[in-house]
Amino acid sequence: MQRIGVFVCHCGTNIAATVDVKTVAETLGHEPGVVISQDYQYMCSESGQNLVKNAIKEHNLTGVVICSCSPRMHENTFRKAAAAAGLNPYLVEIANIREQCSWIHKDIATATEKAIILGRAAVAKVHLNAPLTAGESPVVKRALVIGGGIAGIQTALDIAEAGFDVDIVEKNPTIGGKMAQIDKTFPTLDCAACILTPKMVEASQNEHITIHSFSEVAEVKGFVGNFQVKIKKKARFVDETKCTGCGLCTEKCPMKKVPNEFNMGLDNRTAIYIPFAQAVPKVATIDPNYCMMLKNGKCGVCSKVCSVGAIDYKQQDRFIEEKYGAIVVATGFNPIKLDKYDEFAYNQCPDVVTSLELERLMNAAGPNGGTLLRPSDKTHPHTIVFVQCVGSRCDDSKGKPYCSKICCMYTAKHAMLIREKYPDTEVYVFYIDVRTPGKNFDEFYRRAVEQYNVHYIKGMVGKVTPKSDGKIDVQASDLLANEQLHINADMVVLAAAIEPDKTARPLATMLTTQMDTNDFFTEAHPKLRPVESATAGIFLSGACQGPKDIPETVAQASAAAAKAIGLLCKNSITCNPCVAHSDELMCNGCSSCEKVCPYGAITYIDKEFRMPDRTTKVRRVASVNPAVCQGCGACTVACPSGAMDLNGFSNSQIMAEVDAICK
Amino acid sequence: MQKAMIERAKQLLADGTVKRVIGWKRGEFAYDITPAVFETAEELDRDFVFDDFTAANVSKYLVKESRKEGRVLAFLKPCDTYSLNQLTKEHRVDRGNIYVIGVPGGPKLDIEKIKGKGITGILGVKNENYTLKIDTLYGEETMPFYEAVLDKCASCKSKKHVTYDELMGDDGDILESNRFDMVEKLENMTSQERYDFWRSELSKCIRCNACRNVCPACTCENCVFDNPKSGVSNKAAADSFEENMFHIIRAFHVAGRCTDCGECSRVCPQHIPLHLLNRKFIKDINALYGEYQAGADTESRAPLNNYTADDCEASIVHERGVE
Amino acid sequence: MQVNDNKDFQPLIVAFCCNWCSYAGADLSGTNRLNYPTNVKIIRVPCSCRVNPMFILRAFQRGADGVILCGCHPGDCHYTSGNYFTRRRMTLLFSMLDFLGIERDRTRVEWVSAAEGAKFAATMNEFTEAVRKLGPNRRLEDLRCRKQ
């Protein structure tokens, strides 16, 4: 038999002025199972809590109903009080008679009546409350960072700084990401490599950081605190542990006509290569698509010149398995392909380049050693046209609906750098809007316009036509002057939209995290939890969550690290006990619940049952991982047999509330 | 066809491909055919039947049969194969343990329609060029074949087998069917007219559970209506609310899963057009979330376990049709 | 057209509110002292997707005259996708109730964020008024439960 205590709070006059609290306490005292019903001035005060605690002990209560303010306010207070008095904290229910009664109603009679009904519903519910114990699940004190760009590096460094082991998985032969390809950074115009490469080195030398370069995540199992990840280490045909990065093999390799992806294909590399001089790890990699030895067994030069015997043509993809407590996604971005933009002649004319290509063309370590020359004839360009928003802010299927955010600033940077270095070059920028929110950003843009006399023209470029004389005709409209323009340009630079890396979507599936329609990872809350995914233990760093510049990326990377550290600091995680559970006897194993679970908390097991006729039967049944389940209850409705129920909000509890309200 | 089916079943039994055969067994009269499992050639020769009255969808029996030892041969009509696919998708059958022979579909006959013409004392029914010659205790009666066709066959959605290991006879196509006509007619009535229609129909319900128990989508280990813990269990339609509740929840539980096989209405002893409830859901799903045919495949995501960010709001119900 | 608009009828309204948005929105309308009728009784659920059609029917069975579900705005669900499932489920359920001739205005889904205290109060005022006009729920009540 239940022994329930009801405690009605006056909240000073907040409740008592509109609700006759004495009547509420008196009436609820007659409800079945209620053994004590009291009212008090301030139930949340220490003496109020003591009242509850003493009643629990004195009456050996099995359930407590507090008629007071919103449970969002003091549910925890009263749960703690109950626990202190030896009652399971989940045997406490709150009837919200302040925010949802006394504060919105004026008539004492009807407000009192409603308060009684709300109290009665809470009593009906608490009759069915079960003591719940928050489970605990251990935390593996190691983090995985997926992606080794500036976001991944910063996150890894911060986590390592806190003393936790962290692995970086990078799909390319070196870490560094997009930032390694950039020449200068806005708005300070300092050299990207100068600030990035020390961080790369720091990462490689940090005893807590392991870099798995040329590797990919192949499989993710487990849940917060305990992920089991299978990492594919792709065959690079070079023994990483032996290679010293001397580079002799890359000099001797006879296959020299491989498009160099680091330089955006603007020059060539060899089949065995080190992406760039400051690569980390500085280890050679053989490109099996071009290596003569791997393709037809004829060559072997690199093997012959390698003094440490690091070349291994028989190397295979390897898989390693590791456990992690937290995972940070830092998969970054890529500029979109411009194949669909025939109007800009990107595929037709070598002198129409993307901004990232321009970065390489201007970079001292780039194909022209830092001298800006036209790719077609290696001449100095005198007129350069920049086209903004190529594929950004598009409402058609060719581009992206969002603003890529970084283009306005890097274009101002490019324009300024060109005007600084080549004052004889005229620079035009066609824009829809110039968006420069950010510290020192607008000043930077205004310098480009005012000091460097970059021609900013609000308008659209309609058509880019390569001419027979090597010049490029840029046809555009000037919206402010309301006129059509033709510019006889030497080069055109397209600010291509950026998009998430194509590996992000399969990764999201593995991680059971959510993505938006543009394949950016969705944060757990757009305002309040911007670096966490909705899946516990998975954090988001950098442009995989949305377009970002470097400072924002680094800030988010550190934020994600802080979140991951917060998790790794714990020895175990206390799970929310209000989670779903499946009654195996009723479960059909139909998979409906799994389909609606946003957290991947449900798996299926084959379980042996003893049948009524004493035979046994193996049946597939759902099993909820309480450490992963967040307790939304979507599965409980998807389940036709009612096998799935939710602790704390069970079918019978909710129906009891309905019944009590409709009495 | 019946003869060929028996022969093929015997072969498959003999060569060990299958251990049992699920099909239809002849009864006392022309029409009282029972789904049955056959294990020997003798049983097949003696009792196996496939004719105008073998309407029963045997796929639900595969939940049990496919879990037994040895492969089971199932003769499935096109509509039955949709049910099997749906059961496969929901892991309710072991598809690998079933050998499916697709056999031609209906139209199958409804003995109730023949009896409804006042024909009684039925001793035999013959189909001669789509005229039924009915031998009765009171002399021979005739009626056009198509007037005696089961409702579920009259609005057939597909003659195509969506899963099979072997086909006997030709495969057909997905049909343009008129199956939503009656739903539409009801939608165009006033709310009061619809209420009156359903009261007069559902008040006939004797809560025998035949609709649920025959339904290939209702394979729950323990139905909520049988489970006292669910809070809705009941054995009788003790109030008009119970009648509504049972049928609404049943339809909701099979929404997006019902293949529209029509068995619920076929077996209802009170002729309640229960399929209209399921079809209402199917029609809404098609209109609101895109065409979806449960059982057409074994992979697609059921519409109620799916969503898009720009789904319509529930208020669409208020915005359309007649109040 | 119904001539009698049931002025004196006091409908019973059951409101299911998700813990994160709508329940907080309801609290906010309390904090801001925005009135809505006492007819509305709120049941807190973790997410609107916790609401089983059976709960709604149960409420009508026991004498509720209207049932409203409130959840986070689409895209803002605390559990990312719960309210999307709610939306499909309730659209289909309400359509079915309508198909059976149950008055459409007795059921509603409304998205109310934690900041929309005013919207919560306005919604409850409107909904209560709409149900009041319909009069007592007779088509989906259980006569055994009718109050004597």
Added chain:
Amino acid sequence: MLRISADKLDALFGAVSAKQKLYIPADRADGEAAFTEYAPGMKLTSRLNTVRSAKDFFFPQTENLVEFKLEGKKIEINDIREECDDFVIFGVRACDARSFTILDKVYLSDPVDTFYKNRRDHGTVVTLACDRPAETCFCQTFGIDPTAPEGDCSVWRAEEYYYFKAITAKGQVFIDSAASLLEEGNAAELDSAVAKTKAVLEKLPLANVSTKNFGGDKLNEYFNSDKWGELSESCLGCGTCTFVCPTCQCYDIRDFDTGNGIKRYRCWDSCMYSDFTKMAHGNPRLTQLERFRQRFMHKLVYFPANNNGEFGCVGCGRCLSKCPISMNIVKVMKALEDK
């Protein structure tokens, strides 16, 4: 014997229904027949029988027994039974008429079921002899003569006339209530109609179904028969057969919480249901085979064992036409006999 011409039946119904409630089997919109409260203009169905049997009048599907009210911590118990008004059911067939004898054995023997008795006392059963039996009919198997139905008053149709014969005092009251409309009939006309029906009865496909191999002494012979497995294999476990059956008499008692109190009611149960005879300790019949066997053993063995050889079936044929998978007592009897 008294008779009335068929075209004056309306007048008779009118006269009877003026005094007490009258139910007749009438056509429903879906073509089936159902006992319906008579209203002017209503016609007798041409169908042989109704989907639901006439047992509903005495043993309805659900019935409230008692009500509890909780007031604070006190329980108040209210007897909510209502005195039944007199009523007449017209057109009951011989099979259903016999079913009342079977139900009486269950409900009128000590301890008497007062709810049932109340309705039996107030109900007048007017039977109607069969003239067009169907292929599913096998009432003769249980010694029922469909041309001589039991009840309080029997009625025959012969050509354009209905003939009436009172069997009990209640039957006589029924005839008296329409005495002015009746006239003396022609015995030869009636005899020839009965003879015609008898000729059809001999030709019925189930005329050869016999109970000779069944009865109270057959428990050991059939209980462990290996036929049950095959017979019950396709059973869906629905309650159709039991709910259309005129003799199935099992019920369950449940409490319904109305929110304002508890209504204790009984409702038909079905031995086909998985929770049939489920008790606190569990369920003695765990499989569909056991439940299926229970139904037929009850009708063919246990019932005669306890009731002087009376079988628990009247051969109305409803389960034959309504079972979703066409499994029925005739198939069971034949299979069990086929050794």
